[in-house]
Amino acid sequence: MPSSMAQTLKVGLIGAGGIVRGAHLNPGWLADPDVEILAVCDVNEKVAQKLAEDFKIKHIFTDFCELLKLKEIDAVDICTPNKVHTPAVIGALEAGKHVLCEKPLAVTVQEILSMREALRKTDRILMTAQHHRFSEASVAIKAWVDTGAMGEVYHARVNATRRNWLPTSAGFIDPNLSGGGPCMDIGVHALDTALWLMDFPKPVRVSGRAHTNFAKGFDIPGGWGEWDRVLFGVEDFASGYIHFSNGSTMVLEASWLQHQEKEELNATLQGKKASMRWPTGHFHTVTNRTLIDGMVLPHAGRKPAHTEEILAFARAIREKTPSPVPIEQTIHVIAILEAIMKSSQLNQEIVMPDWDADSAK
Numbered sequence: 001m002p003s004s005m006a007q008t009l010k011v012g013l014i015g016a017g018g019i020v021r022g023a024h025l026n027p028g029w030l031a032d033p034d035v036e037i038l039a040v041c042d043v044n045e046k047v048a049q050k051l052a053e054d055f056k057i058k059h060i061f062t063d064f065c066e067l068l069k070l071k072e073i074d075a076v077d078i079c080t081p082n083k084v085h086t087p088a089v090i091g092a093l094e095a096g097k098h099v100l101c102e103k104p105l106a107v108t109v110q111e112i113l114s115m116r117e118a119l120r121k122t123d124r125i126l127m128t129a130q131h132h133r134f135s136e137a138s139v140a141i142k143a144w145v146d147t148g149a150m151g152e153v154y155h156a157r158v159n160a161t162r163r164n165w166l167p168t169s170a171g172f173i174d175p176n177l178s179g180g181g182p183c184m185d186i187g188v189h190a191l192d193t194a195l196w197l198m199d200f201p202k203p204v205r206v207s208g209r210a211h212t213n214f215a216k217g218f219d220i221p222g223g224w225g226e227w228d229r230v231l232f233g234v235e236d237f238a239s240g241y242i243h244f245s246n247g248s249t250m251v252l253e254a255s256w257l258q259h260q261e262k263e264e265l266n267a268t269l270q271g272k273k274a275s276m277r278w279p280t281g282h283f284h285t286v287t288n289r290t291l292i293d294g295m296v297l298p299h300a301g302r303k304p305a306h307t308e309e310i311l312a313f314a315r316a317i318r319e320k321t322p323s324p325v326p327i328e329q330t331i332h333v334i335a336i337l338e339a340i341m342k343s344s345q346l347n348q349e350i351v352m353p354d355w356d357a358d359s360a361k
């Protein structure tokens, strides 16, 4: 649709912290000429005020229920600590708004199912902000994988591990706000991308282990500075082993602190015809007993991944197309992460419920 014909989308921001300022606004929403950021809400009024000043936002709130009463708002962008996502998403859907919500969409399957209940009662769009799917590399790799070049994918190694980049704010380290540590925070990125590349096989059994090895002590200096050791109540490392109904398997590792060279966020998919490494695009294969290495080049010319994600959300609203990152996919992502934690607590393998059968009800 030419921009002169496009409907101006009026947007409300819920949460005005790091990710909004760093990635959702500029570039981000401001890349769409037919968007007006009409309101911002943050429980910290000064933070909301500063953002409103910097980006000329008309309305400021400290309670998202008040923002949701603004009839002119078409869509909200939720960037609060994880535990606020569920009430904000449900409140927004019930108020008739389209919703983009940061990852992890929620931290328990129960929360996701309650969002799904609300979604089924409206024609609005709910999109999980999994921006890695929208990067130049991911789009190119997905296109290549979808040609069938890998053959059947039978295993994936998924890695979201850091040496000393532990996010220090309460929203990440207080379990009452975050609902989990690196598994929920960054494991979710690599896991979502790997499952998307694999076409979302259905998880059937999960075993996992979560530890707090370093975060209560002072041995490893944090790249983002110090954090409150008493408040810290989540894991700093987790690993999981996942079985899917099609016989394929996955190993997932997530950490904020551990002895390793540098930060890693990647996935390696093993297929019967080729393997693929995300996000580098390197693949390995064999033809006529000749070993071949190659590389899928990124699709050049795209905007930054967060911006492409936001533009995809706005496009889906205007064109009335399905959510670019639908809740049906996110249920599987969160179910796996929750099961890793549960398996660790119970010291046993978790048999996954049948979410698809449930969704047919």
Ligand SMILES: NC(=O)c1ccc[n+]([C@@H]2O[C@H](COP(=O)([O-])OP(=O)(O)OC[C@H]3O[C@@H](n4cnc5c(N)ncnc54)[C@H](O)[C@@H]3O)[C@@H](O)[C@H]2O)c1
Pocket (backbone or CB within 6 Å): 014, 015, 016, 017, 018, 019, 020, 041, 042, 043, 044, 047, 062, 063, 064, 079, 080, 081, 082, 084, 102, 103, 104, 129, 131, 169, 171, 185
């Ligand atoms: N996709 C990514 O790359 C990425 C990166 C960082 C964070 N995130 C996600 O974005 C979300 C926010 O992270 P952040 O880094 O911006 O955190 P942050 O701590 O910088 O900002 C969160 C803001 O939410 C506000 N807030 C808390 N409770 C609220 C409520 N009830 N109503 C309104 N505002 C409230 C806080 O005052 C704070 O200003 C988290 O879910 C996080 O996982 C995503």
